[in-house]
Amino acid sequence: MQTSSRASSALSLPASGHVAYFSMEIAIHPAIPTYSGGLGVLAGDTLRSAADLELPLAAFTLLHRKGYFRQHLDAAGQQTEDVQPWNPEDFCAEEAARVAVSVEERTVVVRAWRYDLVGRTGHVIPIYLLDTDLEENSGWDRGLTDHLYGGDTNYRLQQEIVLGMGGVRMASALGIDVNVYHMNEGHAALLTLALLERETGGGIPGKVTQYDVEAVRAKCVFTTHTPVPAGHDRFSAEQAGRILGQERTARLQEQETFKDGMLNMTLLALRFSRYANGVALQHGKVSREMFPEFPIEFITNGVHGPTWISAPVQQMLDEHVPAWRRDHVYLRSVIDLPARAILEAHAQAKEALLAEVASRTGMVLNPKVLTLGFARRVATYKRANLLFTDAERLVEIAKAAGGLQILYAGKAHPADEPGKALIREVVERAQALDSEALKIVYLENYEWELGAQLTAGVDVWVNTPKRPYEASGTSGMKAALNGVPSLSILDGWWIEGWIEGVTGWAIEDGANDAEEAASLYTKLEKAVAPLYHDAPEKWATLMKTTLSINGTFFNTNRMVQQYTRNAYYPTTEAVHAKVEEAAFAD
Numbered sequence: 001m002q003t004s005s006r007a008s009s010a011l012s013l014p015a016s017g018h019v020a021y022f023s024m025e026i027a028i029h030p031a032i033p034t035y036s037g038g039l040g041v042l043a044g045d046t047l048r049s050a051a052d053l054e055l056p057l058a059a060f061t062l063l064h065r066k067g068y069f070r071q072h073l074d075a076a077g078q079q080t081e082d083v084q085p086w087n088p089e090d091f092c093a094e095e096a097a098r099v100a101v102s103v104e105e106r107t108v109v110v111r112a113w114r115y116d117l118v119g120r121t122g123h124v125i126p127i128y129l130l131d132t133d134l135e136e137n138s139g140w141d142r143g144l145t146d147h148l149y150g151g152d153t154n155y156r157l158q159q160e161i162v163l164g165m166g167g168v169r170m171a172s173a174l175g176i177d178v179n180v181y182h183m184n185e186g187h188a189a190l191l192t193l194a195l196l197e198r199e200t201g202g203g204i205p206g207k208v209t210q211y212d213v214e215a216v217r218a219k220c221v222f223t224t225h226t227p228v229p230a231g232h233d234r235f236s237a238e239q240a241g242r243i244l245g246q247e248r249t250a251r252l253q254e255q256e257t258f259k260d261g262m263l264n265m266t267l268l269a270l271r272f273s274r275y276a277n278g279v280a281l282q283h284g285k286v287s288r289e290m291f292p293e294f295p296i297e298f299i300t301n302g303v304h305g306p307t308w309i310s311a312p313v314q315q316m317l318d319e320h321v322p323a324w325r326r327d328h329v330y331l332r333s334v335i336d337l338p339a340r341a342i343l344e345a346h347a348q349a350k351e352a353l354l355a356e357v358a359s360r361t362g363m364v365l366n367p368k369v370l371t372l373g374f375a376r377r378v379a380t381y382k383r384a385n386l387l388f389t390d391a392e393r394l395v396e397i398a399k400a401a402g403g404l405q406i407l408y409a410g411k412a413h414p415a416d417e418p419g420k421a422l423i424r425e426v427v428e429r430a431q432a433l434d435s436e437a438l439k440i441v442y443l444e445n446y447e448w449e450l451g452a453q454l455t456a457g458v459d460v461w462v463n464t465p466k467r468p469y470e471a472s473g474t475s476g477m478k479a480a481l482n483g484v485p486s487l488s489i490l491d492g493w494w495i496e497g498w499i500e501g502v503t504g505w506a507i508e509d510g511a512n513d514a515e516e517a518a519s520l521y522t523k524l525e526k527a528v529a530p531l532y533h534d535a536p537e538k539w540a541t542l543m544k545t546t547l548s549i550n551g552t553f554f555n556t557n558r559m560v561q562q563y564t565r566n567a568y569y570p571t572t573e574a575v576h577a578k579v580e581e582a583a584f585a586d
């Protein structure tokens with residue numbers, strides 16, 4: 001790939017070279033099932049904004065030929081899974097380049113499929129999907145890039161070799177000039193090993209000097225995404241020795257990338273990065289507590305506006321605030337819109353959602369009734385059942401509010417039995433509580449398009465994670481960009497986005513689940529329902545302040561600009577600020 005010199009740009013960039021962005025999952029296109037949830041959606045939105053902002057960047061991921069699973073729920077809410085194979089030739093072009101990696105002392109050949117992601121001005125971000133399904137490889141190795149988060153930890157480590165080491169070699173084979181390697185989560189941390197081996201002359205390094213380590217660190221940045229310990233990939237010394245090789249494992253051990261006897265991919269990424277960040281203010285703090293040796297900063301996540309704002313709201317914005325497409329800061333002007341404009345645009349999005357619900361389930365919901373949305377990857381810390389802590393009270397609130405409708409969706413990882421049990425519980429409760437006043441629907445197969453319809457079409461977005469396990473969360477941001485307020489636990493992004501009664505409501509911290517549920521009920525009963533029913537003008541103001549205040553900030557255009565200024569190409573001030581922070585550390 002030729003790099004032309006860059007004279008001017010909205011961003012302050014070096015004259016040439018690319019950011020190479022590595023992510024195990026990327027939500028590229030609604031018909032390409034290569035993502036499981038928040039991490040992949042964030043990666044996709046990052047690339048969409050990078051394309052809109054004309055950032056020179058190339059992305060690397062795995063092909064995931066069999067796709068992430070399609071969820072089926074039976075009448076009792078029991079989840080079963082089907083593979084979702086897809087055909088790369090329908091979307092991508094095969095590159096001629098081939099590279100090799102070593103897995104369990106076998107040579108595995110890797111190719112890449114290129115997907116061109118085009119920004120609003122025509123700037124292209126190439127996404128390279130790495131693929132081992134080649135005749136040169138053994139049957140087992142041909143399947144290494146089939147399943148996202150499938151198989152055991154052996155399979156995972158083998159995939160991480162393909163992603164990290166294969167990706168670095170592929171970037172070179174394609175002639176991409178890379179200034180910065182960005183590891184989006186620890187899955188790609190082995191890219192640092194490939195860079196270290198290049199630094200020490202190719203092949204397995206003999207002696208690694210501090211100079212070699214610094215040379216790698218100068219090129220790498222890392223984003224950690226979860227405060228849940230299980231979210232950090234770890235491999236035993238035995239596994240690492242067998243799969244990566246004894247010598248490589250010994251090198252990694254010398255570089256202090258093992259914790260509690262395990263190769264820790266977060267630690268590996270941190271050791272070899274010159275910059276590291278969490279994905280929200282609080283997540284930065286939690287990450288520093290988990291890894292106190294490292295000055296982990298934060299850049300709060302966002303979502304890509306044109307991807308997640310519903311068609312009627314986009315039309316409203318184009319009519320009243322056309323500059324928003326060029327510069328999302330202009331979303332601030334939404335404050336000045338007529339109440340009617342936002343109420344009507346939202347009514348259309350809600351109607352489209354309820355039509356989708358009816359066509360999927362046969363349930364006909366009432367567009368006039370207060371409708372809550374709760375959809376996310378089902379993990380126990382997200383507490384999908386918190387709303388049912390006191391079912392009688394929920395029913396009373398629904399009656400007093402003139403009805404209440406709650407829409408649920410979310411997949412549990414196939415191996416997550418407690419998560420699957422949670423889905424069954426919500427489905428059982430929905431059936432048991434079904435009445436004139438209270439309608440609860442669990443929608444099957446939560447994916448991109450359903451996610452967009454839900455966040456745009458409900459009246460209030462609900463989030464009930466157990467603090468502090470939500471690193472950021474992004475679905476509430478999608479809602480905010482549609483003018484939909486949140487009712488949430490003060491965790492993740494909501495700590496930064498919450499202004500009581502202006503952008504939504506906080507569920508107050510309690511000593512236990514029951515206390516937090518009680519706060520949720522009180523807010524619903526005393527604040528949300530009366531405002532919705534008795535004061536449409538005030539509700540319209542709430543929607544406008546939500547979009548105006550949170551839409552201007554919680555978008556990936558702002559986020560990518562922050563990555564550019566602080567992580568990829570730090571300005572001198574940013575470097576100074578870091579020195580100051582280190583001197584006055586918390």
Ligand SMILES: *Cc1c(COP(=O)(O)O)cnc(C)c1O
Nearest residue numbers: 037038376447448451473474475
């Ligand atoms: C936005 C989105 C997510 C991530 O939502 P969180 O609030 O970050 O958990 C997951 N899955 C789908 C389909 C989405 O659209």
